[in-house]
Amino acid sequence: MALLVVGSVALDSLQTPFGVREDVLGGSATYFSAAASFFAPVRVVAVVGEDFPVEHVEFLRGRGVDLAGLERRPGRTFRWSGRYEFDLNQAHTLDTQLNVFADFRPKLPEEFRDSSHVFLGNIDPELQLRVLDQVRAPRIVAADTMNFWITSRRPALLEVLKRVDLLFVNDAEARQLAGEHNIVRAARTILALGPRALVVKRGEYGALFFSGEDVFASSAYPLAELFDPTGAGDSFAGGFMGYLARSGSLDASAMRRAMVVGSVVASFAVERFGLDRLREIGPEEIRARYAEFRRLAHFDDLDVDVLSGVPRG
Amino acid sequence: MALLVVGSVALDSLQTPFGVREDVLGGSATYFSAAASFFAPVRVVAVVGEDFPVEHVEFLRGRGVDLAGLERRPGRTFRWSGRYEFDLNQAHTLDTQLNVFADFRPKLPEEFRDSSHVFLGNIDPELQLRVLDQVRAPRIVAADTMNFWITSRRPALLEVLKRVDLLFVNDAEARQLAGEHNIVRAARTILALGPRALVVKRGEYGALFFSGEDVFASSAYPLAELFDPTGAGDSFAGGFMGYLARSGSLDASAMRRAMVVGSVVASFAVERFGLDRLREIGPEEIRARYAEFRRLAHFDDLDVDVLSGVPRG
Numbered sequence: 001m002a003l004l005v006v007g008s009v010a011l012d013s014l015q016t017p018f019g020v021r022e023d024v025l026g027g028s029a030t031y032f033s034a035a036a037s038f039f040a041p042v043r044v045v046a047v048v049g050e051d052f053p054v055e056h057v058e059f060l061r062g063r064g065v066d067l068a069g070l071e072r073r074p075g076r077t078f079r080w081s082g083r084y085e086f087d088l089n090q091a092h093t094l095d096t097q098l099n100v101f102a103d104f105r106p107k108l109p110e111e112f113r114d115s116s117h118v119f120l121g122n123i124d125p126e127l128q129l130r131v132l133d134q135v136r137a138p139r140i141v142a143a144d145t146m147n148f149w150i151t152s153r154r155p156a157l158l159e160v161l162k163r164v165d166l167l168f169v170n171d172a173e174a175r176q177l178a179g180e181h182n183i184v185r186a187a188r189t190i191l192a193l194g195p196r197a198l199v200v201k202r203g204e205y206g207a208l209f210f211s212g213e214d215v216f217a218s219s220a221y222p223l224a225e226l227f228d229p230t231g232a233g234d235s236f237a238g239g240f241m242g243y244l245a246r247s248g249s250l251d252a253s254a255m256r257r258a259m260v261v262g263s264v265v266a267s268f269a270v271e272r273f274g275l276d277r278l279r280e281i282g283p284e285e286i287r288a289r290y291a292e293f294r295r296l297a298h299f300d301d302l303d304v305d306v307l308s309g310v311p312r313g
Numbered sequence: 314m315a316l317l318v319v320g321s322v323a324l325d326s327l328q329t330p331f332g333v334r335e336d337v338l339g340g341s342a343t344y345f346s347a348a349a350s351f352f353a354p355v356r357v358v359a360v361v362g363e364d365f366p367v368e369h370v371e372f373l374r375g376r377g378v379d380l381a382g383l384e385r386r387p388g389r390t391f392r393w394s395g396r397y398e399f400d401l402n403q404a405h406t407l408d409t410q411l412n413v414f415a416d417f418r419p420k421l422p423e424e425f426r427d428s429s430h431v432f433l434g435n436i437d438p439e440l441q442l443r444v445l446d447q448v449r450a451p452r453i454v455a456a457d458t459m460n461f462w463i464t465s466r467r468p469a470l471l472e473v474l475k476r477v478d479l480l481f482v483n484d485a486e487a488r489q490l491a492g493e494h495n496i497v498r499a500a501r502t503i504l505a506l507g508p509r510a511l512v513v514k515r516g517e518y519g520a521l522f523f524s525g526e527d528v529f530a531s532s533a534y535p536l537a538e539l540f541d542p543t544g545a546g547d548s549f550a551g552g553f554m555g556y557l558a559r560s561g562s563l564d565a566s567a568m569r570r571a572m573v574v575g576s577v578v579a580s581f582a583v584e585r586f587g588l589d590r591l592r593e594i595g596p597e598e599i600r601a602r603y604a605e606f607r608r609l610a611h612f613d614d615l616d617v618d619v620l621s622g623v624p625r626g
Contacts, residue, residue, distance in 0.1 A: 039619060086494055181399055183517075184537040204496075205518035208535060217609050219530035222521060224497040246619050256612040283620035290615045296530050297610050299569040302603045306352060306559050307596035 002043060002114065003245040005032045006106045006131045007121020007144075007234070009046040009056075009070065013081040013095075014273060016088065016228050024274040025056045026080065028121035028144065031231035034278045035238025035265040037063035038286055040245035042238075043112050045069035045131070049077040049100045059279070068109045075100040088229050089203060108134040117245040119237060120164070122146050125156035132163050140250055142166035142241060144233065150177050161194040168237050170201045183208070184215075197255065199240070199262075201233055209259050214252060218259045219297055221267040221289065228273045232266045235278065239265030264289045315356060315427065316558040318345045319419045319444045320434020320457075320547070322359040322369075322383065326394040326408075327586060329401065329541050337587040338369045339393065341434035341457065344544035347591045348551025348578040350376035351599055353558035355551075356425050358382035358444070362390040362413045372592070381422040388413040401542050402516060421447040430558040432550060433477070435459050438469035445476050453563060455479035455554060457546065463490050474507040481550050483514045496521070497528075510568065512553070512575075514546055522572050527565060531572045532610060534580040534602065541586045545579045548591065552578030577602045 005028075012026030033042045043066040052072065061067060078101035081094040106127055113136050120128040120143040128143055135141070143164045149157050150173060157177075161167065167190065171183060178186035187198050187210040197211035202220075209216040240262035247254050264286055271277045318341075325339030346355045356379040365385065374380060391414035394407040419440055426449050433441040433456040441456055448454070456477045462470050463486060470490075474480065480503065484496060491499035500511050500523040510524035515533075522529040553575035560567050577599055584590045 182537060182539060184535045187535075188537075202518065205515065206530075206532070215535055215609055216612070217519075217532035217535070218612070219519070219532060222497045222500075222528055222530070224495060224501075226495060243619065247616060253613055257615060260612050261615070287615065287620055294612075294614070296528055297612070299529070299531070299573050299607075299610070300566055301607065302570060302574070302600065303560060306556065307600055 001040060001116045001245040001248055003036055003040050003117040003119070003241055004043045004045065004108075004112055004115035004135070005029050005036070005119045005121060005238075005241075006045040006128075007032060007119075007123060008078055008101060009044070009048050009052070010078040010080050010101075011052075012230060012274065013079070014228055014230055015083040015094070016273075017084070017086050018227050019273070021273050023079070025059070026230060026274060027078065028123075028234045030060070031234035031269065031275065031278075032119060032121060032238035032241075033060060033065045034063060034275055035235040035269065036242030036245070037065060038239070038265065038283065039242035039261075041066060042242070043069060043115060045106045045108055045112065047071045047073055047100050047104045049073060049075045052077045066112075069107075069112055071107075073100045073103075082230065084229065088226055091230065106131050106134075116140075117241055118142070119241050120144065120160070121234065122149075125149050125153045125160045128160045129156060129163070132160075140165045140244065142168060142237065144168045144237060145173065145177075147173055147176055158193060161190070164195050166197045166199065167195045168199045168201065168233065170203070170233065174198070174200050199259070201236060203229070203232070207236065207259060207263060209255060211252075211255070216256050216259055218256075218263050218293070220263060221293060221296060223267060223271065226270050229270050230274065232270050235269035236262035236266040239263075260290060260293050261286075264293060314353060314429045314558045314561055316349055316353050316430040316432070316554055317356045317358065317421075317425055317428035317448070318342050318349070318432045318434060318551075319358040319440075320345060320432075320436060321391055321414060322357070322361050322365070323391040323393050323414075324365075325543060325587065326392070327541055327543055328396040328407070329586075330397070330399050331540050332586070334586050336392070338372070339543060339587060340391065341436075341547045343373070344547035344582065344588065344591075345432060345434060345551035345554070346373060346378045347376060347588055348548040348582065349555030349558070350378060351552070351578065351596065352555035352574075354379060355555070356382060356428060358419045358421055358425065360384040360386055360413050360417045362386060362388045365390045379425075382420075382425055384420075386413045386416075395543065397542065401539055404543065419444050419447075429453075430554055431455070432554050433457065433473070434547065435462075438462055438466045438473045441473045442469060442476070445473075453478045453557065455481060455550065457481045457550060458486065458490075460486055460489055471506060474503070477508050479510045479512065480508045481512045481514065481546065483516070483546065487511070487513050512572070514549060516542070516545070520549065520572060520576060522568060524565075524568065529569050529572055531569075531576045531606070533576060534606060534609060536580060536584065539583050542583050543587065545583050548582035549575035549579040552576075573603060573606050574599075577606060
């Protein structure tokens with residue numbers, strides 16, 4: 001099993017109620033890779049500028065990430081600057097400098113084309129299609145997208161949806177994409193557009209998985225320390241896809257475990273700034289929090305007789 | 314086991330994107346009673362006016378509700394009129410006519426004073442205290458409250474919190490009461506005020522249960538048909554407390570089942586206007602949806618070796 005991600009590698013400047021960080025390692029492909037690397041080796045296709053610090057390259061390589069697809073081009077690295085208010089729910093973009101990312105044309109190294117598991121990070125759907133044209137026979141392709149592409153690149157995005165197995169969106173994006181407020185009906189509409197499964201991320205409220213008539217709800221772990229939501233969605237997807245690549249299964253039970261693994265990794269990611277927490281933790285922390293998620297969600301069957309003899313409505 | 318509720322019995326006028334209803338049966342004690350009556354007999358203390366239709370009295374009596382504490386006084390019944398926007402998340406109050414409810418002074422019939430399970434609906438905390446003075450040795454007392462009382466009757470509310478076992482609030486109320494945005498820290502603050510357990514209702518996102526270090530998250534069932542959220546919180550509390558009264562247990566496992574039973578009953582309540590859906594369903598529907606909640610939340614243990622041999626952070 002080989003896991004490929006295509007997305008951004010960036011330098012983020014973050015303002016949260018708890019502090020400020022300048023030019024920290026960020027980007028969808030970065031968070032995804034760091035999260036997935038707990039489970040499986042990851043192959044990255046992305047672009048950085050001449051100013052991209054070598055320590056970041058070494059960090060990713062140290063996580064077993066294959067950087068044969070990380071292009072270094074003349075110019076500056078993609079920079080994003082964002083601010084979070086007290087409720088931490090929504091990122092307010094202060095500044096976006098595409099820099100070398102403006103001309104990103106993902107090109108897969110020959111040895112990446114046999115990847116079995118593919119994640120198309122949140123980039124222009126035209127580029128997502130270009131990646132799909134370069135992979136041979138993946139077992140599962142997942143994609144992320146956002147409001148900007150939903151409104152400005154709808155035809156290309158619909159083409160992507162026809163060709164992916166799994167879509168990751170947040171609830172606002174699901175509603176916008178489907179043109180339907182009710183999340184169950186929105187999910188049905190999106191599944192009718194192509195993907196055989198849909199993950200709806202709901203931030204502090206967890207995530208929903210839809211496939212056919214199957215629905216699974218994973219709760220987010222209630223955290224007393226929530227510092228920086230940047231990268232939570234990509235960490236979720238990284239944990240999810242990393243788990244699938246490692247387990248080798250795509251059955252319903254594996255998909256549910258992948259949802260929880262994604263939630264586990266995302267719950268760590270938001271506990272510190274940027275990637276700081278993902279740099280600290282190891283298998284034991286992940287295993288322990290997975291067990292906490294089990295306790296968080298566990299309840300027993302209803303007692304046999306508790307409804308006997310009540311008045312019929 | 315005997316379950317007592319004190320709260321409002323009202324006539325509601327509802328506007329939702331799906332239609333309009335005038336003067337339908339409503340009120341916190343009504344929804345609570347209808348929900349709890351699937352599990353246990355309920356005793357109601359409330360007040361209605363001369364205009365309160367006898368058919369509503371008969372409906373409640375038909376559900377095994379003991380109406381010895383339902384006072385009928387000269388004047389009109391409490392009326393509430395509300396409107397829901399397309400997202401159905403928040404009720405916008407159009408009009409409130411307290412009518413006979415303005416002078417409500419809850420007085421428990423002598424035979425109600427031995428109630429083992431008590432629910433103090435969302436009324437003035439001064440009145441909640443008056444009820445507590447009249448019950449003898451309840452096994453569990455739960456209370457609901459709202460933003461209005463949190464700001465305007467804080468000292469009395471804090472007195473209530475010292476004397477109840479369980480508080481039901483929504484997430485905005487929990488944050489307001491604790492003066493703390495993070496929901497885990499807000500829960501800790503509230504538990505330090507007295508109650509040994511806290512239920513935080515989160516509407517379409519489910520509910521959290523906090524007690525000591527124990528946390529349980531129940532998801533709301535994703536509904537394709539959501540018509541009218543009026544009474545969802547009281548239906549949740551009714552299912553919760555009705556289940557506890559019926560089961561006789563207050564252990565951690567019973568509290569978790571109570572959370573799910575509350576979620577189940579609330580999920581039915583919102584499927585039609587007012588009490589319409591709760592009038593239709595019976596034990597089989599409740600049992601079946603409980604099983605659906607089990608499927609919704611179920612996931613397996615993590616595979617043993619999935620995290621072996623990954624790079625240590």
